[in-house]
Amino acid sequence: MVRGMRKISEGAEADIFESDIFGIRCILKYRRRKPYIASELDEWLRRQRTRSEARSMGIASSSGVNVPKLLFVNKGSIWMGRADGVTLNEYGHIGNTVLSKIGSSLAKLHNTGVIHGDFTKANIMLGRDGNPCIIDFGLSSQSTSIEEKALDLLLLKRSLSNSEFAISISSYMRDSDNGDEIAKRLKEIEMRGRYQNRSIAMKEEQV
Amino acid sequence: MAVIGIESSAHTFGVGISDNGKILANSKMMYKITDKGMIPSKVADFHTKNSGRVIRSALESAGLSMRDIDAISYTKGPGIGACLRIGQIAARSLSVAYNLPILPVNHALAHLEITRHISGAKDPIGLYVSGGNSQILGIIDEPYKHYHVYGETFDIGVGNMLDVFARAAKLKPAWGSTVAKTALGGRYIHMPYTVKGMDFTFTGLLTNAIRLLDTESVKDIAFSMQDTAFAMLAEATERVLLLTKRRDLILCGGVAQSDRLRYILNEMCGVHRIHFHAAPNEYNADNGAMIALVGEKMFLSGERGGLAGASTEQHYRVDGVRISW
Numbered sequence: 001m002v003r004g005m006r007k008i009s010e011g012a013e014a015d016i017f018e019s020d021i022f023g024i025r026c027i028l029k030y031r032r033r034k035p036y037i038a039s040e041l042d043e044w045l046r047r048q049r050t051r052s053e054a055r056s057m058g059i060a061s062s063s064g065v066n067v068p069k070l071l072f073v074n075k076g077s078i079w080m081g082r083a084d085g086v087t088l089n090e091y092g093h094i095g096n097t098v099l100s101k102i103g104s105s106l107a108k109l110h111n112t113g114v115i116h117g118d119f120t121k122a123n124i125m126l127g128r129d130g131n132p133c134i135i136d137f138g139l140s141s142q143s144t145s146i147e148e149k150a151l152d153l154l155l156l157k158r159s160l161s162n163s164e165f166a167i168s169i170s171s172y173m174r175d176s177d178n179g180d181e182i183a184k185r186l187k188e189i190e191m192r193g194r195y196q197n198r199s200i201a202m203k204e205e206q207v
Numbered sequence: 208m209a210v211i212g213i214e215s216s217a218h219t220f221g222v223g224i225s226d227n228g229k230i231l232a233n234s235k236m237m238y239k240i241t242d243k244g245m246i247p248s249k250v251a252d253f254h255t256k257n258s259g260r261v262i263r264s265a266l267e268s269a270g271l272s273m274r275d276i277d278a279i280s281y282t283k284g285p286g287i288g289a290c291l292r293i294g295q296i297a298a299r300s301l302s303v304a305y306n307l308p309i310l311p312v313n314h315a316l317a318h319l320e321i322t323r324h325i326s327g328a329k330d331p332i333g334l335y336v337s338g339g340n341s342q343i344l345g346i347i348d349e350p351y352k353h354y355h356v357y358g359e360t361f362d363i364g365v366g367n368m369l370d371v372f373a374r375a376a377k378l379k380p381a382w383g384s385t386v387a388k389t390a391l392g393g394r395y396i397h398m399p400y401t402v403k404g405m406d407f408t409f410t411g412l413l414t415n416a417i418r419l420l421d422t423e424s425v426k427d428i429a430f431s432m433q434d435t436a437f438a439m440l441a442e443a444t445e446r447v448l449l450l451t452k453r454r455d456l457i458l459c460g461g462v463a464q465s466d467r468l469r470y471i472l473n474e475m476c477g478v479h480r481i482h483f484h485a486a487p488n489e490y491n492a493d494n495g496a497m498i499a500l501v502g503e504k505m506f507l508s509g510e511r512g513g514l515a516g517a518s519t520e521q522h523y524r525v526d527g528v529r530i531s532w
């Protein structure tokens with residue numbers, strides 16, 4: 001690839017490189033080709049995700065959510081500013097202020113119609129400034145669906161401990177435009193989903 | 208040390224024997240599914256009629272008699288209630304007749320454990336794909352040693368999706384392997400692709416595939432639906448592997464018999480220099496050997512069981528099972 005680039009991470013769909021090619025420290029997220037799946041599907045996924053990632057980061061940033069600065073987008077590649085620190089799952093104890101900011105960030109995203117799609121500790125970075133930075137909008141979409149918003153919350157809930165989530169959800173409820181409805185849907189999803197093991201029930205129904 | 212294991216969670220009645228981690232027997236009889244699917248009570252009758260014969264056949268191929276057996280294990284769940292009960296009754300009868308400990312085994316755990324056992328991988332991520340289930344799991348120690356579910360289907364299992372499609376498309380016999388054959392040489396048509404981090408859903412894909420039957424060729428639909436589903440599974444699994452930094456992937460369950468799925472996962476693992484292992488097909492299909500193997504592990508780690516705890520549970524979840532070995 002380009003000279004002076006260092007691979008810093010190998011994600012599920014992208015390789016992340018660090019470089020100072022624009023004279024500032026920046027990150028290149030390059031979506032790998034997956035030659036082992038149908039090539040049309042691979043092309044579609046790479047293009048569609050790069051595009052929606054860039055679009056969501058743009059919307060997020062203009063609605064006041066802390067995300068990396070978008071520098072340049074080109075089929076399959078996104079150049080962005082480097083976020084400080086490490087991801088939250090490599091972080092030890094997460095303070096209450098940070099947990100509360102995480103809830104607010106998600107509420108702001110949802111208020112402007114951005115669904116993150118993979119809202120877990122692995123996709124939140126935290127540095128010395130104590131301001132969580134939301135990354136990886138690769139599975140994001142633009143939607144006003146209550147269900148999609150509740151699923152974002154469910155992913156966060158499963159990624160945090162109960163007491164951590166309690167703090168995040170309370171700031172989410174404070175800042176969300178329709179937090180009550182979304183929280184109610186979250187409860188419904190938990191009732192009908194994995195905890196009831198609906199998949200087995202269906203197996204029995206159709207035999 | 209020999210343990211006999213009985214499996215009857217769905218249409219297979221299987222009996223296996225494990226002796227110090229070696230599988231000495233893996234006998235089974237399968238109820239033939241007709242185009243109408245299977246009726247639980249009919250399958251249960253089939254199991255009742257054949258249970259004695261399969262048990263004898265297992266003992267014979269191991270060259271053992273019941274006097275050589277130290278414990279009995281059976282599938283407690285998940286599965287179809289009426290079918291599970293036949294295996295449970297057979298196990299309870301043997302336990303009483305020969306005064307042996309009886310150990311209830313989780314079916315999903317058994318698929319994972321026999322695959323892990325054969326692979327030799329110590330700390331793998333497991334992808335368990337069957338009719339009713341599609342889950343990505345790994346053993347963690349907190350709050351007790353168990354298989355943690357990192358990701359799973361929000362609706363139906365991938366095998367279920369393939370079977371329902373096969374029936375809608377009037378393929379014969381109507382199950383997943385026929386879809387695989389039909390898919391060979393198909394052209395790609397775009398289909399809904401739904402991955403939420405480490406979880407996924409299949410109903411949107413299935414509905415779309417069935418709707419397309421009016422306008423597109425079955426071959427193209429079968430190919431596209433199958434490849435989309437397998438790409439989704441591979442992506443979610445890849446995310447779990449990278450998150451957990453584990454170096455081995457094991458694949459198990461009925462759909463693990465798919466060559467296409469194995470190819471995709473093997474290539475995906477290759478990119479990250481992760482080792483990929485799939486069990487031999489006789490252990491991906493439902494079987495008694497895996498129940499015997501887990502029964503033996505439970506027994507060797509000191510579990511003794513008893514008639515009082517020898518129940519069945521249709522929705523018995525794998526992440527609730529404490530691993531004592």
Ligand SMILES: Nc1ncnc2c1ncn2[C@@H]1O[C@H](COP(=O)(O)OP(=O)(O)OP(=O)(O)O)[C@@H](O)[C@H]1O
Nearest residue numbers: 009011012013014016027068081082083135136138
């Ligand atoms: N802007 C950034 N600044 C600093 N580090 C970053 C930045 N973007 C990504 N990273 C690092 O790269 C890792 C992977 O990034 P990202 O989650 O966007 O990729 P991915 O391939 O979509 O990941 P996955 O699909 O596995 O979730 C992050 O966990 C983080 O460590």
Ligand SMILES: [Mg+2]
Nearest residue numbers: 011122123136
């Ligand atoms: Mg990520």
